[in-house]
Amino acid sequence: MKFKIGTSEKLDMLKFKNLGQEREKIIKSSYTDNVKFDYKLNNLVKIIHPKEIKVTVTNIINETLETKTFELKPLNGTLPNFKAGQYIVLDIMKNGHIYKRSYSISSSPKDLSSYQITVKKVRNGLVSNYLLNNVKVGMEFTIHGPFGNFTYNRLRDKYDVLALVGGSGITPIMSLARAINDNLEDLNLTIIYGDHEEKDLIFKKELDELAKKNDNIKVRYLLSDEHSSVYDTGLISKDTISEYEIGKYSYFVCGPIHFYHHLNEIFKELDIPNKLIRHDIFKENEVLKHIKHNLTVLTNDEKITLSCYEDEPILQALEEADIDAPRKCLVGECGFCRSKLIEGKIRTDETRLREADKDYNYIHPCVSYPLSDITIKLCK
Amino acid sequence: MNYDAIVIGAGNGGLVAALTLQKKGKKVLLLESHNTVGGVATSFVRGRFEFEASLHELCGFGNSENTGEIFELFEKLDILKKLKLKEINETFHVMTIDTNEEYTMPVGIENFINKMEEYVPNSKESMQNFFELCQENDEALKYLNEAKGQIDSEVLKSKYPRFMVFASYSLEEVLNAIKMPKKAREIISTYWTYLGSPANEISFVHYASMIYSYIKLHPVIPTKKSHEISCALYEEFLKLGGEGKLLTTVQKIIVENNEVKGVVTTDDKTYYAKIIISNASPNLVYGKLISKEDVPLKARQLTNARTLGARGICVYLGLNKSPEELGLKNYSYFIYHTLDSKKEFERMKKLKNDNMVGVVINNAIPNASPKGTTILYLTGLIFSDTFSNIVTKDNYFDLKDAIADNFIEVFEKTTKIKIKDAIEEIEVATPLTFARYTNHPDGVIYGYQARKSDNLLPRLMNQNNEDYIKGLYFAGGFASRLSGYSSSYKSGEMAALKALAKKEVNDEI
Numbered sequence: 001m002k003f004k005i006g007t008s009e010k011l012d013m014l015k016f017k018n019l020g021q022e023r024e025k026i027i028k029s030s031y032t033d034n035v036k037f038d039y040k041l042n043n044l045v046k047i048i049h050p051k052e053i054k055v056t057v058t059n060i061i062n063e064t065l066e067t068k069t070f071e072l073k074p075l076n077g078t079l080p081n082f083k084a085g086q087y088i089v090l091d092i093m094k095n096g097h098i099y100k101r102s103y104s105i106s107s108s109p110k111d112l113s114s115y116q117i118t119v120k121k122v123r124n125g126l127v128s129n130y131l132l133n134n135v136k137v138g139m140e141f142t143i144h145g146p147f148g149n150f151t152y153n154r155l156r157d158k159y160d161v162l163a164l165v166g167g168s169g170i171t172p173i174m175s176l177a178r179a180i181n182d183n184l185e186d187l188n189l190t191i192i193y194g195d196h197e198e199k200d201l202i203f204k205k206e207l208d209e210l211a212k213k214n215d216n217i218k219v220r221y222l223l224s225d226e227h228s229s230v231y232d233t234g235l236i237s238k239d240t241i242s243e244y245e246i247g248k249y250s251y252f253v254c255g256p257i258h259f260y261h262h263l264n265e266i267f268k269e270l271d272i273p274n275k276l277i278r279h280d281i282f283k284e285n286e287v288l289k290h291i292k293h294n295l296t297v298l299t300n301d302e303k304i305t306l307s308c309y310e311d312e313p314i315l316q317a318l319e320e321a322d323i324d325a326p327r328k329c330l331v332g333e334c335g336f337c338r339s340k341l342i343e344g345k346i347r348t349d350e351t352r353l354r355e356a357d358k359d360y361n362y363i364h365p366c367v368s369y370p371l372s373d374i375t376i377k378l379c380k
Numbered sequence: 381m382n383y384d385a386i387v388i389g390a391g392n393g394g395l396v397a398a399l400t401l402q403k404k405g406k407k408v409l410l411l412e413s414h415n416t417v418g419g420v421a422t423s424f425v426r427g428r429f430e431f432e433a434s435l436h437e438l439c440g441f442g443n444s445e446n447t448g449e450i451f452e453l454f455e456k457l458d459i460l461k462k463l464k465l466k467e468i469n470e471t472f473h474v475m476t477i478d479t480n481e482e483y484t485m486p487v488g489i490e491n492f493i494n495k496m497e498e499y500v501p502n503s504k505e506s507m508q509n510f511f512e513l514c515q516e517n518d519e520a521l522k523y524l525n526e527a528k529g530q531i532d533s534e535v536l537k538s539k540y541p542r543f544m545v546f547a548s549y550s551l552e553e554v555l556n557a558i559k560m561p562k563k564a565r566e567i568i569s570t571y572w573t574y575l576g577s578p579a580n581e582i583s584f585v586h587y588a589s590m591i592y593s594y595i596k597l598h599p600v601i602p603t604k605k606s607h608e609i610s611c612a613l614y615e616e617f618l619k620l621g622g623e624g625k626l627l628t629t630v631q632k633i634i635v636e637n638n639e640v641k642g643v644v645t646t647d648d649k650t651y652y653a654k655i656i657i658s659n660a661s662p663n664l665v666y667g668k669l670i671s672k673e674d675v676p677l678k679a680r681q682l683t684n685a686r687t688l689g690a691r692g693i694c695v696y697l698g699l700n701k702s703p704e705e706l707g708l709k710n711y712s713y714f715i716y717h718t719l720d721s722k723k724e725f726e727r728m729k730k731l732k733n734d735n736m737v738g739v740v741i742n743n744a745i746p747n748a749s750p751k752g753t754t755i756l757y758l759t760g761l762i763f764s765d766t767f768s769n770i771v772t773k774d775n776y777f778d779l780k781d782a783i784a785d786n787f788i789e790v791f792e793k794t795t796k797i798k799i800k801d802a803i804e805e806i807e808v809a810t811p812l813t814f815a816r817y818t819n820h821p822d823g824v825i826y827g828y829q830a831r832k833s834d835n836l837l838p839r840l841m842n843q844n845n846e847d848y849i850k851g852l853y854f855a856g857g858f859a860s861r862l863s864g865y866s867s868s869y870k871s872g873e874m875a876a877l878k879a880l881a882k883k884e885v886n887d888e889i
Contacts, residue, residue: 001509001512001513001542001558003509003542003545003557003558004557005545005546005549005553005554005557006549009545012544012545012546012548012549013537013544013545015548016544016545016547016548016837017533018548019547019548019833019837019838019841020838020841020842020845022833022838023833023834023838023839023841023842024842024845026685026832026833027678027681027682027685028678028681030681030682030684030685031681031684032677032680032681032684033680033684034667034672034675034680035662035663035666035667035675035679035680035683035684036667037663037664037667037668037821038667039768039815039821039822040765040768040769040822041765041767041768041771041811041812041815041822041823042815042819042821042822042823044768044771044772044773044812044815045812045815045816047773048773048776048812049816080773081773081774081776081777083777149426153781153806154781155781155784155785155788155800155803155806156803156804156805156806273700273804274427274428274700274804275700275802275803275804300625300628326415326627335415335424335425336415338415338416352425353425354423354424354425354430354604354605354607355430355603355604355605355607355608356423356604356605356607356608356611357607357611359604359608359611360611360615379415379416379626379627380415380625380626380627380628
């Protein structure tokens with residue numbers, strides 16, 4: 001095949017040979033200033049997703065006998081924007097150990113001068129009870145985030161949302177209600193809020209006020225341990241959910257893990273598709289301390305051996321032993337604690353593991369429990 | 381701590397560079413800021429779906445009878461047998477918004493030529509000529525790659541005479557010269573967005589090498605997402621005794637007398653090595669990691685002379701219906717206003733430009749998501765810094781929603797396929813997301829724009845003159861093979877081999 005591009009083949013070949021020199025010329029004539037790595041977008045990353053934020057406790061509100069809201073203000077500047085439903089991770093020093101715990105933000109995304117988190121007393125709760133008893137106004141903390149996907153998305157979710165709340169699961173939903181009232185979210189929110197007794201209900205006064213003044217917010221309460229003429233009694237049941245037209249609503253479930261399992265059974269019975277269900281769960285790890293296994297931990301620099309109970313999340317054992325393992329959500333969702341199981345057997349929740357990670361024995365230690373002596377390698 | 385080599389960043393280029401050096405018996409330290417390896421060659425889980433973060437299709441692969449360079453590379457690196465890759469039986473499928481055109485191109489040269497003849501009668505001869513040139517181009521490039529910058533133009537002249545003629549021209553110029561009909565030129569240029577420059581700017585050599593490898597060899601996709609490849613490379617590296625540190629960020633490269641000495645990480649640890657391969661951009665290395673006074677004049681001039689390439693936007697959708705139920709028949713959906721790449725390139729300097737590539741991964745890997753569901757990702761490009769100019773901390777969430785809205789609306793309108801009601805999971809990645817995970821300048825995903833003197837050949841021909849600091853080399857999308865998965869993998873190998881060759885020469889002296 002003969003073909004012609006330029007005026008002659010010879011010139012084309014010369015042109016080819018000159019490609020390199022041409023480049024040299026351009027470099028030589030380019031400006032000589034220092035290279036600056038100063039891009040608006042890369043700088044914005046640090047504002048939207050900072051590695052950590054130093055905050056101070058500026059106010060403590062007693063919500064119920066067992067619940068307090070802590071107002072956290074940044075030492076410098078303003079806080080990152082967030083979507084209602086997201087959480088922060090709080091570093092807590094207790095008896096010389098650093099604990100990291102995740103808490104949903106309960107305040108409105110409108111006010112970025114502070115975040116509020118609302119903490120409820122937990123039976124045998126290691127950290128929550130410490131926070132409730134010891135934190136005073138003026139104390140400083142380091143927080144991380146906000147993170148999380150328990151947020152409203154108008155493309156995915158129905159305009160009508162039925163929030164099914166158990167106990168302190170009200171915190172992210174409170175933020176959502178406040179966001180609706182502040183015109184930051186546009187949806188029709190109905191909250192069914194279940195707890196033991198009236199005195200346990202958090203934010204009741206404000207929820208009632210919001211429901212009164214905002215047509216897009218409705219709230220009803222369900223008490224399991226108290227009979228009264230004002231409230232419904234019992235647990236959220238198939239009948240409760242069936243009162244709301246199936247297919248019209250997205251369901252936002254927030255509460256302890258057994259609450260979530262209970263509702264999932266109901267969703268299955270009612271044939272409600274996955275698409276309509278979002279959830280945010282929290283776990284209370286009650287360790288019975290029966291069977292103990294050796295846990296060998298490899299980090300970048302050391303090898304440490306400690307012990308871990310069979311019903312204790314591996315991550316919790318690491319925390320107790322002062323090993324600063326990467327961690328965020330603590331419920332197997334975010335993948336940040338991803339570590340490698342080198343040896344031994346575990347019981348674990350694989351639902352959020354990547355397929356290839358399963359092949360290479362990666363695990364999420366926050367939802368993994370030892371069944372034998374084990375060795376793991378942390379990613380750091 | 382002393383090492384033979386330190387690799388900064390475990391993206392595709394960094395992973396291959398680290399493994400190549402480790403295979404040669406070197407003591408290698410691989411540092412990565414994130415908690416997983418791969419850079420954007422990774423995946424993430426939302427609900428029941430594991431989303432591929434960036435790979436559309438891997439080119440240059442082929443199979444054991446018809447091997448491409450990436451097949452050979454993975455074989456050399458001993459990871460081939462660990463991978464489960466699926467062939468994709470479609471080169472591309474393109475639709476236009478303004479002109480209502482639709483073309484589906486098959487793999488295989490004969491098939492491709494015949495299909496083009498169907499769409500564009502009398503295109504056959506020029507198409508045959510095109511593939512002849514592609515073949516010569518492929519062989520000449522192989523020679524150039526293996527010559528490691530020591531190019532003998534007499535060899536080129538005698539063995540690859542036509543290459544010498546077309547090598548300095550753009551795709552558009554060469555297609556015109558072989559008298560390809562206009563419509564065929566437009567159709568065959570569909571992949572221009574993969575290289576990030578329009579037909580009049582992208583070099584023929586670069587485009588031909590890419591499309592030839594797609595058409596001649598089947599493109600492939602890993603069954604467990606690109607994360608599968610990243611994991612395999614890293615595991616092999618660790619198995620051979622390589623040392624990897626994740627969640628570890630380099631804050632400084634130590635340079636003395638124009639020679640690298642080591643790196644300092646943000647946790648204030650120092651590691652020493654005489655070879656440093658950076659998967660991070662030259663902008664970051666020269667602009668932040670190396671002290672100003674240690675950056676040579678020419679390194680500054682080269683970096684200042686370059687134009688940043690495309691920024692990416694990706695909408696990841698987990699749909700609760702199967703591809704059949706939805707009517708998604710194709711693997712890819714290239715959607716442009718028109719097939720005129722010059723016009724579209726200009727349009728794509730704006731944020732809202734409607735052009736996108738949709739990929740239905742289940743059409744290559746049926747079980748890529750649970751039964752009865754589909755993963756569809758829609759990727760758009762922006763050829764300017766307009767996103768950075770528009771975005772603020774306060775409008776970021778709304779901007780993401782608006783982008784997703786527009787992508788879904790345009791996709792539905794163009795394909796006449798309804799997807800909105802099936803959305804079970806949705807995630808949006810913007811240039812800010814990419815900046816967060818790669819720290820590339822302005823969140824670019826294509827390195828430097830491939831144009832004029834920054835096209836493939838000038839970069840390859842000058843690669844040896846541009847190692848301005850002794851011991852410092854670059855791998856990844858900003859390096860001499862330009863961006864894209866195959867190029868980045870290959871760049872890692874090239875950087876490692878070059879570093880070793882130079883080290884040997886220096887050691888002898």
